Amino acid sequence: MSDAAIRVEDVSYSYGDIEAVKGISFEVAAGEILGFLGPNGAGKSTTIKILTGQLAPKSGKAQVLGADVTADDPAIQAQIGVCFEEKNLYDSMSAQENLRFFASLFGLKDIDTAGLLARVGLADRAKDRVSKYSKGMRQRLMMARTLVNTPRVLFLDEPTDGLDPVSSQAIRELIRQEADRGAAVLLTTHDMFEADDLSDRVAFLNEGKLYALDTPENLKLAHGRRSVKVRIREDGEITERSISLTESGAGDELKEAVGAAGLMTIHTEEASLENIFIEMTGRGLAG
Amino acid sequence: MNRPVSRFSIIASIVRKDIAEYGRDKLWAFLTVMVLVVVVVLFWLLPNDVNESIRVGVSGLEDSSVLTALESAEEEGLLLVPFATAADLEAVVAGDATPPDQDQAKTAVGIAFPEDFLAATAAGEATAVTVFIDAAVAEEIRTAITSIVRELAFAVAGTELPVSTLAADEVFVVLGEDRLGNQASARDSFRPLLVFLVLLMEMFIMASLIAKEIHERTVTALLVSPATVGDVLAAKGITGALSGMAQAVIVLVAINALSVQPLLILTLMLLGAVMVSGTAMLAGSTGKDFMSTLFTGMLFMIPLMIPAFAALFPGTASAWIRALPSYPLVRGLVNVATFGDGWAETLPELGMLLMWCVALFALGWMVLKRKVQTL
Numbered sequence: 001m002s003d004a005a006i007r008v009e010d011v012s013y014s015y016g017d018i019e020a021v022k023g024i025s026f027e028v029a030a031g032e033i034l035g036f037l038g039p040n041g042a043g044k045s046t047t048i049k050i051l052t053g054q055l056a057p058k059s060g061k062a063q064v065l066g067a068d069v070t071a072d073d074p075a076i077q078a079q080i081g082v083c084f085e086e087k088n089l090y091d092s093m094s095a096q097e098n099l100r101f102f103a104s105l106f107g108l109k110d111i112d113t114a115g116l117l118a119r120v121g122l123a124d125r126a127k128d129r130v131s132k133y134s135k136g137m138r139q140r141l142m143m144a145r146t147l148v149n150t151p152r153v154l155f156l157d158e159p160t161d162g163l164d165p166v167s168s169q170a171i172r173e174l175i176r177q178e179a180d181r182g183a184a185v186l187l188t189t190h191d192m193f194e195a196d197d198l199s200d201r202v203a204f205l206n207e208g209k210l211y212a213l214d215t216p217e218n219l220k221l222a223h224g225r226r227s228v229k230v231r232i233r234e235d236g237e238i239t240e241r242s243i244s245l246t247e248s249g250a251g252d253e254l255k256e257a258v259g260a261a262g263l264m265t266i267h268t269e270e271a272s273l274e275n276i277f278i279e280m281t282g283r284g285l286a287g
Numbered sequence: 288m289n290r291p292v293s294r295f296s297i298i299a300s301i302v303r304k305d306i307a308e309y310g311r312d313k314l315w316a317f318l319t320v321m322v323l324v325v326v327v328v329l330f331w332l333l334p335n336d337v338n339e340s341i342r343v344g345v346s347g348l349e350d351s352s353v354l355t356a357l358e359s360a361e362e363e364g365l366l367l368v369p370f371a372t373a374a375d376l377e378a379v380v381a382g383d384a385t386p387p388d389q390d391q392a393k394t395a396v397g398i399a400f401p402e403d404f405l406a407a408t409a410a411g412e413a414t415a416v417t418v419f420i421d422a423a424v425a426e427e428i429r430t431a432i433t434s435i436v437r438e439l440a441f442a443v444a445g446t447e448l449p450v451s452t453l454a455a456d457e458v459f460v461v462l463g464e465d466r467l468g469n470q471a472s473a474r475d476s477f478r479p480l481l482v483f484l485v486l487l488m489e490m491f492i493m494a495s496l497i498a499k500e501i502h503e504r505t506v507t508a509l510l511v512s513p514a515t516v517g518d519v520l521a522a523k524g525i526t527g528a529l530s531g532m533a534q535a536v537i538v539l540v541a542i543n544a545l546s547v548q549p550l551l552i553l554t555l556m557l558l559g560a561v562m563v564s565g566t567a568m569l570a571g572s573t574g575k576d577f578m579s580t581l582f583t584g585m586l587f588m589i590p591l592m593i594p595a596f597a598a599l600f601p602g603t604a605s606a607w608i609r610a611l612p613s614y615p616l617v618r619g620l621v622n623v624a625t626f627g628d629g630w631a632e633t634l635p636e637l638g639m640l641l642m643w644c645v646a647l648f649a650l651g652w653m654v655l656k657r658k659v660q661t662l
Contacts, residue, residue: 052511053510053511054507054510054511054662072515074291074292074513074515075291075513077511077512077513078291078292078512078513080511082508082511084504084507084508086503086504086507088503088504088505088507088508089505089508090304090308090505091503092307092308092311092312093304093307093308093311097307101300101303101304102508102512104296104297104300105292105297105300105301105509105512105513105514106292106512106513107291107292107293107296107513145508149512
């Protein structure tokens with residue numbers, strides 16, 4: 001991929017003797033959402049810190065918009081947006097003031113704070129101090145701040161962690177809109193549904209190592225079972241059976257199940273990303 | 288692509304943000320106003336008169352005109368107070384009796400002349416004069432008293448006697464420099480301490496502001512924008528120096544300290560404010576929370592305040608006190624505001640202060656930069 005917005009080649013990083021990232025390589029194109037899936041301590045945040053210039057890789061090469069991340073180039077910093085896991089906002093300032101202040105760091109004087117806040121559902125709380133905000137509101141403001149400079153590359157570190165379903169959905173919608181606008185998005189999460197729902201591709205990261213990098217669909221096809229599970233009530237008893245879609249006669253068997261008078265449910269048995277993650281790394285996503 | 292933004296613009300934005308944050312914190316705002324008010328009120332409550340005369344009780348001389356002839360005694364800051372008898376004089380100097388006359392109070396030295404002193408001296412005969420001296424009286428004063436007795440004998444006898452007078456700077460030593468006849472009042476003595484208090488409060492508040500930026504990780508949000516570590520540190524230094532300077536100027540105006548050499552005093556204060564900002568960077572980057580920042584701030588504040596206390600007691604600044612970073616600031620303030628020294632006389636203090644400024648600011652910058660980069 002020659003026009004990659006983010007390019008990482010064999011990058012490693014250690015905190016003292018602890019290897020946090022072990023020779024990972026990947027690329028993210030403009031308009032693409034890459035979901036970094038992994039449990040806590042997998043190396044997701046360290047990778048984002050490297051790509052945003054907060055940490056220098058011990059080895060390997062990392063580029064954002066064609067520039068080496070260690071160059072600490074303000075021109076590149078001006079084109080990225082970072083949403084941190086910590087809610088690092090200025091509590092004594094209002095949402096509007098927070099946005100205006102960060103916009104001023106990008107040399108933007110007349111930004112549409114009202115429009116940005118409306119996008120995250122905070123238009124009516126624009127003048128309230130952030131110290132009065134709930135966790136969900138802070139996270140939504142974090143997203144608005146990330147977008148203040150209309151970035152070409154977005155780094156989103158657990159943007160929906162611990163949020164209520166409504167706030168999470170609002171933020172996911174915003175991420176989709178940004179990708180549609182053409183921004184490259186690197187999203188870290190340990191929520192498999194989020195990764196599945198949002199990502200064009202997902203990367204499985206565990207103990208600093210990249211285990212898989214592909215579209216959710218391909219991973220499911222490669223690792224899941226092509227079968228459906230059918231539950232039928234017959235003579236007061238519930239029976240459950242699995243119909244393999246790869247075997248001959250599967251069509252007839254399925255047609256019979258669908259026609260049965262006591263049919264209760266039919267479910268596909270494709271693997272979830274979490275199942276695939278556990279299968280590949282031997283570790284769950286929650287840890 | 289966004290157009291490039293200048294470093295000045297970024298630093299100015301962060302300074303504006305810092306000042307807004309500073310003003311909105313109720314505790315910091317309260318402390319700032321409280322210190323300003325207390326310092327100014329305290330200054331104007333302090334006495335502004337100088338009375339450093341030493342009362343010397345005299346008995347046995349009926350003819351007080353002899354005493355008034357002793358102009359040299361007054362020149363040396365000695366106030367001669369007549370007593371009726373030698374016994375009364377001894378009791379008052381020893382602290383065993385309360386004198387009936389208010390003028391006789393606080394008499395620490397007494398000279399009891401024998402009844403035949405005038406006659407014997409006029410005749411050139413030997414006579415004995417008893418001197419009562421409180422144990423706390425300095426050796427120099429004892430020597431001066433002896434000199435007075437000899438001069439009195441000279442005045443009475445009218446004969447040239449081999450009287451050796453002591454030079455004034457051997458009697459009174461003020462901060463290694465003779466301020467005889469030019470003593471500072473309590474109000475003047477406290478002036479540098481009060482102004483310095485404002486700067487130190489500023490240091491504590493700046494340290495808290497920096498610690499807050501670090502511990503709430505807002506500094507990492509700044510560093511992923513076009514702002515560099517240098518921009519953030521420069522902004523902190525400017526905020527600290529500006530707010531410290533602004534408060535110092537308010538106090539200086541309120542305590543009438545800008546009436547002489549205003550430019551020189553403002554230069555001293557600016558250097559002091561920069562030095563304090565460097566110290567705030569050190570304290571702010573080492574503190575982990577509000578309490579630890581308070582504790583670390585105190586560790587820096589206490590040694591820095593010592594020279595200001597030393598200024599209250601002239602002559603007490605020993606070599607190690609003179610080596611403290613705040614000493615040239617305090618000394619400069621005392622010399623300029625109280626004794627009217629000019630640029631030429633204050634040059635050594637300015638040079639030393641500038642050196643400390645650079646050293647502390649550079650050290651604070653390095654420590655804070657390391658802290659920010661390892662977050």
